[in-house]
Amino acid sequence: MIYLDHAATSWPKPREVINAMAELMEQAGGNPGRAGHRLSIEAGRIVYDVREILAEFFNVSNPLRVIFTANATYAINLCLYGILRPGDHVIASSMEHNAVMRPLRDLESKGVNLSIVPCGQDGSIDPDSVAQAMRPSTRIVAITHASNVTGTILPVAEIANAAHKSGALLLVDAAQSAGVLPIDVQAMNIDFLAFTGHKGLLGPQGTGGLVIGNRVNIKDMEPLWRGGTGSRSEFEVQPDDLPDKFESGTVNSPGIAGLGAGIRHLMKRGIESIRAQEMELTRQLVDGIMGLDGVSVYGPADLARRTSIVSFTAAGRRVSEIGLRLDEEFGILSRVGLHCAPAAHRTIGTFPEGTVRLALGLHTTKEEITSVIDSIKKILH
Numbered sequence: 001m002i003y004l005d006h007a008a009t010s011w012p013k014p015r016e017v018i019n020a021m022a023e024l025m026e027q028a029g030g031n032p033g034r035a036g037h038r039l040s041i042e043a044g045r046i047v048y049d050v051r052e053i054l055a056e057f058f059n060v061s062n063p064l065r066v067i068f069t070a071n072a073t074y075a076i077n078l079c080l081y082g083i084l085r086p087g088d089h090v091i092a093s094s095m096e097h098n099a100v101m102r103p104l105r106d107l108e109s110k111g112v113n114l115s116i117v118p119c120g121q122d123g124s125i126d127p128d129s130v131a132q133a134m135r136p137s138t139r140i141v142a143i144t145h146a147s148n149v150t151g152t153i154l155p156v157a158e159i160a161n162a163a164h165k166s167g168a169l170l171l172v173d174a175a176q177s178a179g180v181l182p183i184d185v186q187a188m189n190i191d192f193l194a195f196t197g198h199k200g201l202l203g204p205q206g207t208g209g210l211v212i213g214n215r216v217n218i219k220d221m222e223p224l225w226r227g228g229t230g231s232r233s234e235f236e237v238q239p240d241d242l243p244d245k246f247e248s249g250t251v252n253s254p255g256i257a258g259l260g261a262g263i264r265h266l267m268k269r270g271i272e273s274i275r276a277q278e279m280e281l282t283r284q285l286v287d288g289i290m291g292l293d294g295v296s297v298y299g300p301a302d303l304a305r306r307t308s309i310v311s312f313t314a315a316g317r318r319v320s321e322i323g324l325r326l327d328e329e330f331g332i333l334s335r336v337g338l339h340c341a342p343a344a345h346r347t348i349g350t351f352p353e354g355t356v357r358l359a360l361g362l363h364t365t366k367e368e369i370t371s372v373i374d375s376i377k378k379i380l381h
Contacts, residue, residue, distance in 0.1 A: 001331045002368045006361030007148050007176060007309050008335055009198045009205060013262065017203060020261035021254045032253050033230035043253050050260035051243075057263055058193060059184040060211055064242040067210045068251050072175040073099040074224070075194035075210035078246060079171050080104065080140065082221040086111025089137040091130060091168075093154065094119045094347045095147045098340045100173055104142065113137065119347050122300045123152030131162035138168040140192075145177035149344040149355065150299030151309030153181065160189035169216060175199060179266055180275065180307050191215050202266060202362070203259030206252050218242060225249075269362075278308035278360050281369050285310050285358065288373035292380055298348050298355060308360035311350075314380050319356045322379055326356075330375040334358050 003011055024046055030039030032047045048063070055063040069075045080103045084090060090107070092100055094116050108114040115133045119125045130141060141163040146153050160170045169191040174183060178193075179200025185193055190213055197207030212218065219240065226238040227248035239245055266274070283303055290297050294315030300306045313319060323336035337354040338345050345351040358372065 001333065002364075002372060003333050004358040004360060004364070004368075004372065005333050005335050006199065006364075007339075007357065007359035010200065010202050010361055012363065013204065013258070014202055014265045016261040016265055017258040021204065021258040024254050024257040031230075031250055034228075034250070046257050046260070047251060047253055050256045050263075053260050053263050054209065054211075057183075057267065058178075058195075058211055059186050061186065061214060062242075065212045065214070067212065067243045067246045068256060069208045069210055070206055070252070071198075071208040072173060072194045072196035075192075075208055076100055076142075076171070076173060077103050078210050078224050079192045079194065079221075080107060080142070081224060082246075083169070084112050084139055087113070087137065088139040089113040089115065089135045090140045090142060091115045091117060091133050091138060092142045093117050093125050093130075093144065095123050095125070095149070095152065095154070095344045096142065096144055096341070097148055097173065097175065097344070098342070099175070100142050100144070101343055116343070119152075121348055122298070123147045123150040123344065123348060124300060124305070125154050125159075127155055127158035127162050130159050131165070134162065134166040134168065136166075138163075138166055140169050140171050142171040142173070144173045144175075145183070146174075146181065146307045146309075147299070147341075147344055148176050148309070149311055149339050149341050149357065150348060151176075151306035151311075152299050153177070153305050153307065156190065157188045160191075164189060164215075176307060176309070179263070179271070180278075182271055185211055185213060189213075197255070197259040197262070200266075201259060202262030204255045207255040207259045210246070212242070218245060223248065274362060278362075278364070279303045281360050281364055281366060282306070282308045282310060284366065284369045285360070285372065288369070289376055292377060294380070295376075298350065308364075310358045310360075311348075311355035312358075313350060313353075313355050317380065319354055322356050322376075325379050326372075326375060329379075330371070332372055332375055 028042035032044035171192040178195035193211035197203035229244040326332040
């Protein structure tokens with residue numbers, strides 16, 4: 001089996017991730033922050049250690065501004081519904097995933113003004129077009145760091161400058177970039193970083209978070225839900241302290257322990273080293289299929305402007321047929337269709353059928369890519 005669906009979730013997970021989760025449940029299975037006994041204290045220590053690891057990994061000055069969530073989607077919703085009010089203006093790109101588009105469309109129906117800045121057919125965006133879309137009422141610019149359809153990397157730092165000049169905040173959807181590309185929240189002037197744990201960060205599903213930058217006044221931000229936090233239990237109103245204001249209920253401590261192990265694994269290997277390896281394989285794959293009769297490959301030709309995601313179509317062939325045959329005849333696991341990003345597919349011209357997406361990962365080999373190219377040739381022959 002050749003697994004090329006890392007954009008959906010990374011697999012297999014490093015052994016350290018599995019061991020960390022099992023060790024917490026076996027040796028520190030108390031409810032973190034909910035008691036004073038040794039099991040609760042140890043679980044709380046592990047959770048806070050991972051908060052500190054994430055702060056180091058993303059260069060966040062205060063670990064308490066790293067909020068744990070179940071995934072990037074929840075983190076995005078926490079930001080958008082927490083900040084935006086009727087009459088506010090928000091900007092997004094035409095390459096956004098439905099994790100951004102669906103809450104924005106709902107907020108639009110409730111009185112928030114929405115502008116979608118069109119991207120190029122390769123998924124790229126001109127920061128000047130974002131600047132031109134700004135209004136005095138713009139509160140947030142929501143942008144994906146890397147497209148889950150084409151792998152296109154958007155210029156986050158330049159867009160941040162455009163947003164801040166107009167007094168707006170920047171929300172970055174890092175579902176496809178966290179653990180894949182270096183992210184420095186302070187250097188890139190990111191106000192909100194929504195990340196998931198189970199993709200590039202190599203952690204388990206059900207983990208993720210929202211980094212809240214120093215520019216954000218948390219008093220202006222409402223929580224999505226309220227409840228027990230293990231702190232200020234004498235009060236029946238939600239505490240204003242971080243991270244408690246946005247972390248009601250018991251956190252996924254086994255998952256968080258696994259996420260911490262995944263990040264340690266990445267830090268030991270080095271993101272730049274992993275990216276260089278993945279880009280070499282991406283070039284091999286793109287070069288191997290671009291010349292095939294009727295094949296169109298989407299996204300930037302310049303590998304420096306994309307991640308290791310390769311989306312393609314073949315004239316006269318349904319993407320569903322190609323994906324099924326890759327799986328059943330050759331044991332190659334891909335993803336076909338719209339990838340929960342219809343706006344992106346409209347942008348690149350592949351709506352409504354979508355594309356075949358091959359997403360490389362940490363364990364992909366040169367031999368596997370050679371086999372994938374040969375298999376696509378056989379299918380299209």
